[in-house]
Amino acid sequence: MNKFSTFKTKFNDLRWRMRNYKNDVKSLITNFFDKIYIGRIFKLNFFKGMLYLSPALILILIFTLYPIINSLLMAFYENYTPVDGMIDGFTLDNFKSVLKPGFLVAIKNTALIVFVSVPISVIISLFISVMLNSVKFLKSFFQTIFFLPYVTNTIAIGLVFSLMFDFDYGLINSILEFVGNTFVGDFFDLFGVTISPLHWKDSQATYATAMTTLLIYTIWGSLAFKIMVFTAGLQNIDKQYYDAAKVDGTSKWRIFTKITVPLLSPMIAYITITSFIGAFKSYTTVVALFGETGRTAGSVDLRTIVFYIYGYIMNGNALNPGELSRGAAASLMLFGIILVFTVIQMYVNKKRVHY
Amino acid sequence: MKNKLTIYSIITIFSELVWIIGSLLTFYYFYRLLDVPEEDQIFDVIRSYDFLGFKNVPETTLNIIMSTCVLILLISTPLLVMNYKNHHTLKNETYERETGIYLIIAGILSIFSLNIFATVVCILTGITIMIKKPRVKIKFVETEFEKKDIKIKSFVNTLLLFFFLSIVAIIVIVPFYWMILTSLMSKSNFSDYTDMNLYLPFSDMYWINFKEALTKADFGLYIKNTLIVAFTTTIGTVFTTILAAFAFSRLEFKGREMIFTTLLMTMMVPGELYVITNFVTISNTFHWYNTFEALIVPFITDVFYIFFLRQTFKQIPDSLYKAAKVDGCSDLKFLMRVMIPIAMPTLITITILNALGTWNAYVWPRLVTESDHYLVSIALRTSFTNSATQMTDYRLQMAAATIITVPILIVFLFARKYIMRGVGRSGTKG
Numbered sequence: 082m083n084k085f086s087t088f089k090t091k092f093n094d095l096r097w098r099m100r101n102y103k104n105d106v107k108s109l110i111t112n113f114f115d116k117i118y119i120g121r122i123f124k125l126n127f128f129k130g131m132l133y134l135s136p137a138l139i140l141i142l143i144f145t146l147y148p149i150i151n152s153l154l155m156a157f158y159e160n161y162t163p164v165d166g167m168i169d170g171f172t173l174d175n176f177k178s179v180l181k182p183g184f185l186v187a188i189k190n191t192a193l194i195v196f197v198s199v200p201i202s203v204i205i206s207l208f209i210s211v212m213l214n215s216v217k218f219l220k221s222f223f224q225t226i227f228f229l230p231y232v233t234n235t236i237a238i239g240l241v242f243s244l245m246f247d248f249d250y251g252l253i254n255s256i257l258e259f260v261g262n263t264f265v266g267d268f269f270d271l272f273g274v275t276i277s278p279l280h281w282k283d284s285q286a287t288y289a290t291a292m293t294t295l296l297i298y299t300i301w302g303s304l305a306f307k308i309m310v311f312t313a314g315l316q317n318i319d320k321q322y323y324d325a326a327k328v329d330g331t332s333k334w335r336i337f338t339k340i341t342v343p344l345l346s347p348m349i350a351y352i353t354i355t356s357f358i359g360a361f362k363s364y365t366t367v368v369a370l371f372g373e374t375g376r377t378a379g380s381v382d383l384r385t386i387v388f389y390i391y392g393y394i395m396n397g398n399a400l401n402p403g404e405l406s407r408g409a410a411a412s413l414m415l416f417g418i419i420l421v422f423t424v425i426q427m428y429v430n431k432k433r434v435h436y
Numbered sequence: 437m438k439n440k441l442t443i444y445s446i447i448t449i450f451s452e453l454v455w456i457i458g459s460l461l462t463f464y465y466f467y468r469l470l471d472v473p474e475e476d477q478i479f480d481v482i483r484s485y486d487f488l489g490f491k492n493v494p495e496t497t498l499n500i501i502m503s504t505c506v507l508i509l510l511i512s513t514p515l516l517v518m519n520y521k522n523h524h525t526l527k528n529e530t531y532e533r534e535t536g537i538y539l540i541i542a543g544i545l546s547i548f549s550l551n552i553f554a555t556v557v558c559i560l561t562g563i564t565i566m567i568k569k570p571r572v573k574i575k576f577v578e579t580e581f582e583k584k585d586i587k588i589k590s591f592v593n594t595l596l597l598f599f600f601l602s603i604v605a606i607i608v609i610v611p612f613y614w615m616i617l618t619s620l621m622s623k624s625n626f627s628d629y630t631d632m633n634l635y636l637p638f639s640d641m642y643w644i645n646f647k648e649a650l651t652k653a654d655f656g657l658y659i660k661n662t663l664i665v666a667f668t669t670t671i672g673t674v675f676t677t678i679l680a681a682f683a684f685s686r687l688e689f690k691g692r693e694m695i696f697t698t699l700l701m702t703m704m705v706p707g708e709l710y711v712i713t714n715f716v717t718i719s720n721t722f723h724w725y726n727t728f729e730a731l732i733v734p735f736i737t738d739v740f741y742i743f744f745l746r747q748t749f750k751q752i753p754d755s756l757y758k759a760a761k762v763d764g765c766s767d768l769k770f771l772m773r774v775m776i777p778i779a780m781p782t783l784i785t786i787t788i789l790n791a792l793g794t795w796n797a798y799v800w801p802r803l804v805t806e807s808d809h810y811l812v813s814i815a816l817r818t819s820f821t822n823s824a825t826q827m828t829d830y831r832l833q834m835a836a837a838t839i840i841t842v843p844i845l846i847v848f849l850f851a852r853k854y855i856m857r858g859v860g861r862s863g864t865k866g
Contacts, residue, residue, distance in 0.1 A: 130689035137680035137737040144734040145702050148710030163716045212597055226605045232848045234796045236813040237837040241615040244830050365798050390708050394715055394803055412709045423704050
């Protein structure tokens with residue numbers, strides 16, 4: 082007992098002395114830093130703010146800000162080799178070599194996707210959300226179902242579409258065959274249109290059928306987000322307008338064109354432009370349907386602009402001198418196109434399109 | 437203390453829980469039992485198994501048992517969740533007449549999951565509630581212009597509306613249905629494409645396809661890779677986002693607004709622009725080609741999430757912060773004790789969206805990895821196509837697609853509120 086208590090006092094003594102030493106050293110260091118005017122930095126708000134920001138900020142600097150500047154420069158390098166970072170000088174040839182016939186096909190494909198799928202999907206989703214807004218029973222059930230395509234994997238569902246449009250095993254061709262054998266098929270036969278299985282995406286597919294497959298999948302996938310935004314927008318419209326229209330006995334179509342669409346126009350403009358931007362970057366939808374070559378087996382070319390950008394990096398292409406510069410040049414062109422739409426969006430947002 | 441209804445609901449929940457766990461275990465037991473067929477078999481081989489003393493049980497019997505298990509799971513799990521939510525209202529006696537109607541419907545549904553116990557108790561509870569809360573009849577005075585033909589017209593209108601909405605819903609659902617249907621087909625069933633198979637009987641659901649897809653194409657490895665990457669990036673993103681959003685919303689320092697505006701500006705630049713430089717940085721500067729670091733490090737922060745969380749933090753009143761400061765609470769402590777609990781819904785949204793993003797990622801992983809570090813999307817695209825003949829094994833591909841889609845659907849159904857909240861502000865998928 083006695084032994085233990087002496088040990089305890091000794092230990093406490095040691096602890097006390099250690100604490101004193103620690104405080105001495107601490108005051109020494111702070112005095113030293115105060116003397117050379119660094120100590121104040123630790124007490125500055127700026128230092129504290131930066132401390133909290135630094136994890137995110139360092140990563141953003143390395144992986145977002147630096148690449149933007151570097152890609153701008155890289156597009157003008159001549160014979161850039163990424164392994165040692167050597168360049169021969171600056172040229173504009175990269176832009177010239179990007180603009181070969183294949184790239185023009187890519188621009189055509191992308192433009193088709195953008196200017197066909199976006200308007201169609203905006204109109205369809207507008208109608209669906211107006212319908213959805215006028216039911217009360219089962220509303221959230223339908224909302225949940227319509228939102229499903231947004232969360233699921235683009236590749237996985239694209240492969241399902243690719244199976245559904247298959248010539249032999251596909252559901253679509255089965256339906257076409259079934260419909261063609263009924264009176265509907267006979268009816269269409271009168272006009273010289275035969276409903277029969279089509280080569281959607283295999284080796285005998287034409288540009289029209291392959292593009293239709295791609296557009297159907299793009300529209301199917303892009304409806305979800307638009308329906309969600311539109312239904313949210315419709316709920317914010319003042320009910321008074323509709324009540325007033327009801328008193329006047331206005332027809333449904335007139336209510337839609339004169340009240341719903343004008344009041345929803347800021348939303349429609351926002352959705353249209355962001356979808357344009359998104360559609361310009363379409364890549365995974367094509368990969369899911371037609372594979373990484375972006376072509377059907379019958380060599381119908383469906384590659385988009387982004388295909389070209391990644392084509393300069395993939396499959397070891399990045400190691401060849403000058404390839405990455407061409408990729409950077411192509412991505413700058415895409416950036417230019419997107420910038421135009423972003424500027425339009427900012428302009429529209431400021432004006433707030435209304436009636 | 438406890439009333440009769442609480443005991444009833446506890447019994448229901450308990451019986452459903454036992455039912456779910458039982459069917460899960462049964463499914464797992466038979467799944468373990470199944471033999472993966474040999475490579476390059478063109479025709480189905482009818483296999484038979486011995487288990488628990490039974491000899492030479494054909495595979496179709498196993499298929500029926502496993503399908504029944506899945507059916508029980510599909511019915512019982514939602515009912516369990518609903519009953520669990522209802523339990524609270526029953527306990528506090530805040531239930532309505534609708535609760536009773538729902539419970540009777542739930543009881544009838546339980547018949548299909550073969551859970552007679554839950555059926556009886558559910559219907560009993562429902563009837564008790566219906567007796568306790570009789571229907572309140574309110575008679576409206578019919579006005580002049582509410583005539584019969586107008587009522588019929590509006591009824592027809594509603595019917596048409598539901599008809600169109602159902603058609604759209606079917607169009608949305610069909611690919612998912614087709615995927616699951618194909619993933620369960622046997623070889624002969626799939627290649628017999630002359631007649632449309634719109635459904636499968638229980639005995640023809642070949643659950644072995646899932647096992648085949650997981651083992652043959654090494655799909656288990658890719659799922660493991662994706663889980664590792666998703667878990668790490670999500671933790672990193674939440675950590676960096678909380679700190680940065682706190683700095684942007686509470687701390688006052690010089691240049692804060694300037695840094696924030698710069699970050700917002702970068703959101704306008706398409707990701708394709710910085711992929712090229714990032715590829716060089718990752719593969720040449722850091723030498724991370726084909727490693728997990730290449731998949732994780734660039735994605736442990738996101739400007740949009742910082743912006744999103746900052747908006748939530750800004751809604752927390754400043755007086756709270758000042759009160760904490762007066763009490764001598766440090767910034768970090770305030771962040772941990774006050775800000776994070778209040779902003780929890782937003783953090784859940786960020787977590788789910790980030791995990792979903794990794795689960796669906798395709799382009800960047802494709803650029804910086806080779807086959808042993810692939811994530812699920814790439815494996816799905818490349819693994820099931822024979823490189824020599826360019827023929828795709830659709831059944832296994834669809835089985836793999838089902839394996840990676842069903843978890844997402846489950847997460848979505850449970851966390852719909854959080855996901856839709858975040859997506860509404862994020863813009864397009866790109």
